[in-house]
Amino acid sequence: MTFIKKPIFRHPSLPTNAIGLTYRDYEGVVSTLCAGCGHDSITASIIDACFELSLPAHKIAKLSGIGCSSKTPNYFLNNAHGFNSVHGRMPSVATGANLANRDLTYIGVSGDGDTASIGLGQYCHAIRRQLNLTYIVENNGTYGLTKGQFSATNDKNSKNKRGMDNPFGSIDLAVIAIELGAGFVARSFSGDKEQLVPLIKAALEYDGFALIDVISPCVTFNNHGYSTKSYDYIREHRSVFGDLDFVPEEETINTSYAEGETISLKLHNGREINFKKLGDDHDPTNQHKVINTLRENRAEGKVTTGLLYIDPNKSDLHQTLKTSNTPLNALPMDDLCPGNDFIDNINNLFR
Amino acid sequence: MSNNISYNELVIKFANVNGSGSASANTFCAKSLYRMGIPISAKNIFPSNIQGLPTWYEITVSESERLARKENIDIMVAMNAQTYASDLNEVISGGTFIYDNSIRRSFDRDDINIIGIPIAKLCAEEYSDSRQRQLFKNIVYLGSLSLLIGIDIDVIEKLLADQFKTKQNLLDANINALNIGRKYVMENIDYPLNKQVRKCNKNSNKIMLNGNEAAALGALYGGATVASWYPITPSTSLVEAFEKHANKLRKTEDGHLNAAIIQAEDELSAIGMAIGANWNGSRAFTATSGPGISLMSEFLGLAYFAEIPLVLFDIQRGGPSTGMPTRTQQSDILSCAYASHGDTKHMILLPADPNECFEFGYKSFDYAELFQTPIMVLSDLDIGMNDWVVDEFSWDPEYKHNRGKLVSADDIENLKSFARYRDVDGDGIPYRTIPATHPEYGSYFTRGTSHTDTGGYTESGVIHAEMLDRISKKFETSKEMLPQPIININSPKSKIGIINYGSTTVALNDAIAQLSSNGIGVNHLRIRSFPFAKSIKDFINDHDFIFILEQNRDAQMKKLLVSEENLDVSKLISVLNYDGMPLTANFIVDNITESLNNNKNIKAANSPPIKIV
Ligand SMILES: Cc1ncc(C[n+]2csc(CCOP(=O)(O)OP(=O)(O)O)c2C)c(N)n1
Ligand code: SF4
Ligand SMILES: [Mg+2]
Numbered sequence: 001m002t003f004i005k006k007p008i009f010r011h012p013s014l015p016t017n018a019i020g021l022t023y024r025d026y027e028g029v030v031s032t033l034c035a036g037c038g039h040d041s042i043t044a045s046i047i048d049a050c051f052e053l054s055l056p057a058h059k060i061a062k063l064s065g066i067g068c069s070s071k072t073p074n075y076f077l078n079n080a081h082g083f084n085s086v087h088g089r090m091p092s093v094a095t096g097a098n099l100a101n102r103d104l105t106y107i108g109v110s111g112d113g114d115t116a117s118i119g120l121g122q123y124c125h126a127i128r129r130q131l132n133l134t135y136i137v138e139n140n141g142t143y144g145l146t147k148g149q150f151s152a153t154n155d156k157n158s159k160n161k162r163g164m165d166n167p168f169g170s171i172d173l174a175v176i177a178i179e180l181g182a183g184f185v186a187r188s189f190s191g192d193k194e195q196l197v198p199l200i201k202a203a204l205e206y207d208g209f210a211l212i213d214v215i216s217p218c219v220t221f222n223n224h225g226y227s228t229k230s231y232d233y234i235r236e237h238r239s240v241f242g243d244l245d246f247v248p249e250e251e252t253i254n255t256s257y258a259e260g261e262t263i264s265l266k267l268h269n270g271r272e273i274n275f276k277k278l279g280d281d282h283d284p285t286n287q288h289k290v291i292n293t294l295r296e297n298r299a300e301g302k303v304t305t306g307l308l309y310i311d312p313n314k315s316d317l318h319q320t321l322k323t324s325n326t327p328l329n330a331l332p333m334d335d336l337c338p339g340n341d342f343i344d345n346i347n348n349l350f351r
Numbered sequence: 352m353s354n355n356i357s358y359n360e361l362v363i364k365f366a367n368v369n370g371s372g373s374a375s376a377n378t379f380c381a382k383s384l385y386r387m388g389i390p391i392s393a394k395n396i397f398p399s400n401i402q403g404l405p406t407w408y409e410i411t412v413s414e415s416e417r418l419a420r421k422e423n424i425d426i427m428v429a430m431n432a433q434t435y436a437s438d439l440n441e442v443i444s445g446g447t448f449i450y451d452n453s454i455r456r457s458f459d460r461d462d463i464n465i466i467g468i469p470i471a472k473l474c475a476e477e478y479s480d481s482r483q484r485q486l487f488k489n490i491v492y493l494g495s496l497s498l499l500i501g502i503d504i505d506v507i508e509k510l511l512a513d514q515f516k517t518k519q520n521l522l523d524a525n526i527n528a529l530n531i532g533r534k535y536v537m538e539n540i541d542y543p544l545n546k547q548v549r550k551c552n553k554n555s556n557k558i559m560l561n562g563n564e565a566a567a568l569g570a571l572y573g574g575a576t577v578a579s580w581y582p583i584t585p586s587t588s589l590v591e592a593f594e595k596h597a598n599k600l601r602k603t604e605d606g607h608l609n610a611a612i613i614q615a616e617d618e619l620s621a622i623g624m625a626i627g628a629n630w631n632g633s634r635a636f637t638a639t640s641g642p643g644i645s646l647m648s649e650f651l652g653l654a655y656f657a658e659i660p661l662v663l664f665d666i667q668r669g670g671p672s673t674g675m676p677t678r679t680q681q682s683d684i685l686s687c688a689y690a691s692h693g694d695t696k697h698m699i700l701l702p703a704d705p706n707e708c709f710e711f712g713y714k715s716f717d718y719a720e721l722f723q724t725p726i727m728v729l730s731d732l733d734i735g736m737n738d739w740v741v742d743e744f745s746w747d748p749e750y751k752h753n754r755g756k757l758v759s760a761d762d763i764e765n766l767k768s769f770a771r772y773r774d775v776d777g778d779g780i781p782y783r784t785i786p787a788t789h790p791e792y793g794s795y796f797t798r799g800t801s802h803t804d805t806g807g808y809t810e811s812g813v814i815h816a817e818m819l820d821r822i823s824k825k826f827e828t829s830k831e832m833l834p835q836p837i838i839n840i841n842s843p844k845s846k847i848g849i850i851n852y853g854s855t856t857v858a859l860n861d862a863i864a865q866l867s868s869n870g871i872g873v874n875h876l877r878i879r880s881f882p883f884a885k886s887i888k889d890f891i892n893d894h895d896f897i898f899i900l901e902q903n904r905d906a907q908m909k910k911l912l913v914s915e916e917n918l919d920v921s922k923l924i925s926v927l928n929y930d931g932m933p934l935t936a937n938f939i940v941d942n943i944t945e946s947l948n949n950n951k952n953i954k955a956a957n958s959p960p961i962k963i964v
Contacts, residue, residue: 029807058794061631061786074796074808081786083630084798085623086653092579092620096627096635097786099577099611104631104787122623125616324607328576329632329785331609333752336574337713338600340748346568347743350558351386 018054026051028075033068038190038216038231039138043075045193046107046136049200050077060105061097065090065119068145069111069138069216088119091126094133095317101327102318105204106132112139116152116171123173127180127209132316134203134210137173138190140218141229148221159226174308175294177211178287183314184210186244187305189234190217198244199307205271208314215303239297241306242282244273265312273310284310359389359414361425361500361546366438367489368431370402376489377408378738379514380496383506384412385559385740388552392418392857393738394933399584399676405434414551419858419936425546426500428492430470432456447544449496451488466540468495473531487528494532499540501547504533558743562734565705566664567592568744569712570636571600574752575662577635578612579624584676585732586638586666618643622650622663629660630797632757632785634716636662641670641683644690651725652691653799658772658781658822660719660755664712664728666735669931678931679732681853684907687727688881694819698829699881700728703856706741707879708734711834721755722829723783731902733854733933756782763793771795772818773804779824826882833880836887839863842872844958848894849926849943850887852878852908854933855900861936866943872960873898873943881911888916891923895956898943900926902934924953 014022026047031040050057057079064070066087073082085093094108115123115137126133141158143149148161152171159165177185184206188196196214203210215234217223223230228237263284265273283289290309297304324331338346363380367373374395381393392411398404411418423443429435429450435458442448444462452467470491474484497507508526515522536542567589570578580590594612601609615621621637628635639647644665654661667683669675687699698718700711708730715726763769763784769792772781781804784793795806801815802808809815841863851859856877863873876890891897891912899909906925913920926942928934947954 032808056790058790059787063627079791079794081784081794082796082798083627084796084800085626086649086799089619089623089650092615092623093627093630095613095620096577096579096624096629096633097631098627099579099613099624100628100631100633100635101787121616122620125620129613318611321611321613322607323611324603324609325605326609328609328611328628331576333574333754336576336601336609337572337752339572340746342600343744343746347558350560350564350743 017051019056021051021054021057023047023051025079026057026077028073028078031072031075033071034220036219037068038140038214038218039069039072040075041190041193042136042138042196042214042216043072045196045200047076048193048197049204052197053201053204055105055204059103060107062107062109063090063094063097064109065111065114066145067111067114067143068218069109069140070114072138073107073109088114088117089122090114091119091122091131091135095126095129095131098131098133098317099323100329102132102323103327106134107204108133108135110135110137111144112137112141112151112153112173113143116173120152120171124176124180127177127182127211129317130181130183130208130314130320132207132209132318134200134206134212136200137211137213138216139173139213139229140216140222141227142218142222144218144221155228158228161221161224163226172294172298174211174213175291177209178291178309181314182211182309183208183311185309186211186307187213187215187303189215189238189305191231191234192305195240195244195305202244202273202307205269206267207269208316234303237301237303239302239304241293241304241308242284244307265310267312273307273312284308356543356545356547358547358549359412359551361412361548362421362423363410363412363426363428363496363500364424364438364441365408365428366431366434367406367408368433369398369400369404369406371489372486373406373408373430373489376493379507379510380493380502381410381738382559383497383502383510384410384548385554385557386506386510387503387548387550388554389414389548389550390416390418390553391740392420394420394733395737396932397677405431412548414553417861417864417936419861420933422935422937426496426544428496430488430492445545447499447546449492449499464544466499468492468532468535468540470532473535477531483524487524490525490528491532494529495536496532497529498533498536499542499544501543501549503550504529554740556743557740559738559740560705561588561736561738562702562705562708562730563589563666563736564592565708566712566728566730566735568596569709570662570716571596572709572746573634573713573716575634575636575716576610577625577628577633578610578637579615579621579628579635580638581615581618581621581643583640583643585668585736586640586643586664588736589638589664589666618646619650622647622661625661625663626650626654626659629719630785634662634720636664636716638664638666640666640668641686642673644683644686648691651697652693652695654725655691655695655697655822656693656799657797658723658783659797660723661725662715662719662728663725664730667729667731669929675931677732679854679933680902680929680931681729681731681855682903682907682929683729684903684911687729688911696826696882698722698724698726698826698833700726700834701852701879702728702730702734703853703877704734704741705739706744709744714834717753717755718829718833720757721753721832722780722825723755724825729853731854737933756780758782758784758788758793760789763789766792769793770805772802772806772821774821774824778828779821779826780828830882830884833882833884835884836879836890837877838886838890839875841867841874842958842960845872845874845960846895846956846958847872847898847953848874848876848890848896849898849900850876850878850890850908851900855902858934858936859900859939862939862943865936865940867960869944870959871943871947872958878908883912883915887912888918891916891918894922896922896924896953898924898926898946900939902928904929
C-alpha cells in the first residue's frame with residue numbers, strides 16, 4: 001500500500017490466520033456506499049474468504065468496472081493492487097493482467113449494469129477463454145450509481161421505485177456462464193454469509209473462470225415491495241441448490257447435513273470441494289440438468305442459489321495458449337530480446 | 352527493338368484480377384530486381400475484396416534512386432480485361448503494353464508497343480488442372496517479362512528455389528512455367544525492349560520487407576510479451592508477423608511460448624487487455640487502424656490519466672468511416688493526438704519506412720514505460736503493407752531496455768515513502784509498482800476517477816488540476832527525449848521550408864531533388880514525434896514560408912502545429928493529397944512551383960540550393 005515507513009502494529013489479541021495476518025490486514029478503506037447496501041456485505045465476505053484461506057493479499061489483484069459495486073475493490077485488501085477500470089470492460093483488463101502474471105489470484109467485481117449490459121460481450125468472451133478469474137457480480141437489478149434505472153437482470157414485469165413496469169425480459173448471467181462453458185458457476189445472496197464465504201473460497205481456489213452472481217439489494221433504489229431483488233423477496237423466494245463445503249488443505253471433510261448424498265470434487269491444485277446434494281436432480285456437474293433446474297425454478301418464481309455448476313477438469317487460458325510457466329512479466333528483457341546474435345539471421349530473411 | 356536502350360530507369364505495372372494468384376509472381380519480380388542490386392520500390396494497389404476486383408502492382412526501378420511512384424508507366428503487364436482501357440491510357444508514349452491475346456483485341460494507340468502473348472492458351476495446352484492453368488499464367492508472364500526486360504534468369508530461379516525449398520515438384524513446375532513464357536517470347540517477339548534492367552550493386556546492405564513485419568520484429572526486440580488485437584486491414588499482418596516470429600524466437604525448451612498473442616472480440620477488448628498486461632508489468636501492445644482508434648478512445652483516456660504504459664500501432668488507412676480500407680492515408684493525426692474525452696493528449700511516433708518501424712517498434716516500449724503513457728506508432732498502409740528496400744537492421748549490443756521508474760521489491764525496501772502519482776524528481780514522471788511487488792509496500796489503487804498523489808479517490812478541484820498539470824509536465828519532458836526531427840538545410844539562404852512526416856518522405860526527397868535542379872531551394876524538416884521537439888518551431892521561425900505536406904484533407908498536422916506551437920498561420924501552406932495512393936514527386940513539385948509562380952513573396956524567399964542534389 002502507499003506508505004510512509006513506520007513499524008506495523010498488530011494487536012496481540014486479534015486472531016491470526018496461517019500466515020500470521022489478522023482480519024484487519026485484509027481490510028480496505030472505509031466504504032462510501034449507502035448504509036445497508038448489499039455490496040458492503042459482499043465486501044465483508046470477500047475479506048473473510050481471503051483471511052480464512054490465508055492468502056497473501058499482495059498476491060491478489062482486484063479489478064472492477066464502473067458502478068457502486070465496482071467501487072468496492074477499494075474497500076477490501078489494502079495490500080493488493082486494485083484497478084477500477086472503465087464501465088463494462090473489467091474482463092479485458094483482467095485478461096491482460098492475467099496474461100502478464102499467471103501466478104496471482106484475480107478477483108473481478110462488477111455490477112449487473114456493468115456485466116449484463118455494457119459489458120456483456122467482454123463477459124461472454126472472458127468465459128469462452130476460461131480466464132482464471134473469480135468474477136463476482138453484485139447484482140441489484142438496477143443501476144445504483146446512476147440512480148435507479150432498470151438493468152438487464154431485472155425480472156420482466158418487476159417494478160421500479162416509481163412503480164413503472166420493466167417491459168423487457170431479463171438476462172440470467174449464471175445460465176449464460178454455464179452455456180458458454182464456465183467451469184464454476186454459483187449464485188448467492190449478499191445477506192447469507194454462511195453460503196457466500198465458502199463459495200468465494202472455492203471460487204478463488206478454482207483455476208478457471210468462476211462466476212458468483214450475488215443478489216445484492218440496493219437499499220436506495222431497488223428494495224421496495226415490487227422489486228424481485230429486495231431483501232424480503234430474496235429471503236422468501238430462495239431455493240438452495242445443494243450445499244458447499246470447501247476443504248482448503250488436507251482437513252477432514254465435515255458436512256453438517258445428515259441426508260442426501262455428498263459429491264467430492266478434486267480440483268487441479270489438489271484442493272477438494274464437497275457438494276452436498278439436496279435432491280436427486282441436483283448434480284452440479286451435469287450442465288443440461290442444471291440449466292433445466294434453473295429454468296424450472298425461475299418459472300416458479302424461485303431464485304436458485306448455491307454452487308450451481310462445476311467442471312473440475314477445465315483447462316484455463318494459459319494452458320490453451322501454452323504460455324510459459326514463468327509469468328511473462330518475470331522474464332528478463334535480455335531473455336526476451338533476440339539481441340545482436342539474431343540480427344543477421346533476421347536480415348537474411350529479407351534478402 | 353530499339354537502338355537507344357536505357358537501363359535501370361523504368362516503371363513496370365501489373366494489372367491483375369484479385370485472388371488470381373498474381374501477388375506472388377509480382378513479388379518474385381520485385382524481389383529478383385532487388386537481388387540484382389537495383390534500387391526499386393514496389394506498391395501493391397489492392398481492393399477490399401477477396402476475389403474478382405481489379406488489383407495492381409507497380410514497381411519503380413531507379414538506379415539513380417528516384418523511387419517515388421510515377422504517373423507514367425513504361426511497361427504495363429495487363430492481365431485484367433476489365434481494366435484494359437484505363438491501363439492502356441497510363442502507358443507513356445513509346446512504352447509497352449503486354450496483354451494476353453488468347454482472345455484477340457485491338458487497341459487504338461499507335462504510339463506504344465503492344466505485345467500479345469497467348470498466356471491462357473499456352474497454359475491450357477500445358478496444364479490439365481484448371482487451378483494450375485490459372486495459377487501458372489502468372490509465372491508465364493513473369494517468364495516472358497524477364498526476357499523482354501532482361502531480368503537475370505538465374506536470379507529468378509534461385510529465388511524460386513529459396514521459396515520452394517522443401518517442395519521440389521512445385522519448384523520444377525514453376526520453372527517450367529517460367530520457360531513457357533520465355534520460349535514464347537524467344538520464338539515470336541522482337542526483344543529486348545528499349546527499357547532494360549541490369550545488375551548493379553546498390554543493395555548489399557539493404558533488405559526488402561514491409562513495415563508491419565519490421566514493426567513486429569521491433570516489438571519482439573522491445574521485449575513485448577502480450578499482443579492483443581482485433582483483425583483490421585492494414586494492421587492485421589503486424590500481429591500475424593509477431594506471432595510467426597515469436598513462434599521461432601520465443602519458444603521455450605518445453606514447447607511453451609514466452610509470449611501470449613490473443614485475438615480479442617473487438618478493439619475495446621484488445622486495448623483493455625494490453626492495458627491490463629502493461630499494468631501488471633508485461634510489455635504489451637495492440638495494433639489497429641482508424642476504426643479501431645475510434646473504438647479504443649475511452650480506454651486511451653484511462654491509460655493517459657491512470658498513467659499506464661501502452662504501445663499502440665496504428666496503421667492508417669483511408670477514412671472517414673470504413674473509407675478506403677485498402678488505401679493509404681495520414682488521417683488519424685488529430686484523432687490520435689487527442690484521442691478520448693477530457694484533457695487528453697498522446698505521444699505519437701511517426702516512422703517513415705520499415706527500418707524506422709523496427710527502430711520505433713522497440714523504442715516505443717521504452718518510451719511507454721519512461722513516460723507511463725500510451726505511445727502511438729502511426730504508420731500507414733503504404734509503409735505497413737508494401738515491400739520497401741531499406742537499410743538492413745542493426746542492433747547495438749550495448750542497448751539496455753529502459754523500464755523507466757519501475758520500482759522493484761529491493762528498491763522499495765530502500766525507499767522512505769512511496770506515492771504512486773507524486774512528482775519526486777521534478778520531471779513530472781512518478782514512480783510505479785506492479786502487483787505483487789512487495790507484501791507490505793507499494794500497492795495502490797489504479798483508477799480513472801480523479802485521484803490524489805497516493806491514488807486515493809478525490810473530488811477536490813485543486814488536486815484534480817494539480818494532477819493534470821503534473822501530467823502536462825511529463826509531456827514537456829518528453830519533447831526532447833522522443834525521436835527528434837530530421838532536418839536538411841539544402842539551401843541555407845532560402846527562406847522556404849517544407850515539413851512532412853511518415854511515408855511521403857520518398858516522394859518528397861525526389862521532389863526536392865527535382866526542385867533543386869529547377870533552381871528552387873527548399874529546406875526540409877521531417878517530424879518524427881509528438882509532442883513537438885523545440886527544433887520544429889525554430890525551423891519554422893527560420894523560414895518565411897513553410898509548406899506542410901500531408902495525406903489528408905484537413906491539414907491535420909498543420910492544425911496540430913498551429914494549436915500546439917502558437918504559430919502564425921499565414922506563413923504555412925498546405926500541400927494535401929487524399930486520393931489514397933502513395934504520393935508522386937510530380938504532385939509535390941507542381942504544387943510548390945505553382946505557389947512560387949502565384950505568389951511573388953514566396954518566389955522572393957527562394958534561393959537556389961548550393962549543391963544540385
Ligand atoms: C461509458 C460509460 N457510460 C455510462 C456510464 C455511467 N454509469 C456509471 S455506473 C453505471 C451503471 C452501473 O450499474 P451497475 O453496474 O449495475 O452497478 P451498481 O451501481 O448498480 O452497483 C453507469 C451507466 C459510465 N461510467 N461510462
Ligand atoms: S445506490 Fe444502491 S447500490 Fe449504490 S451504494 Fe446505494 S444502496 Fe448500494
Ligand atoms: Mg446494479
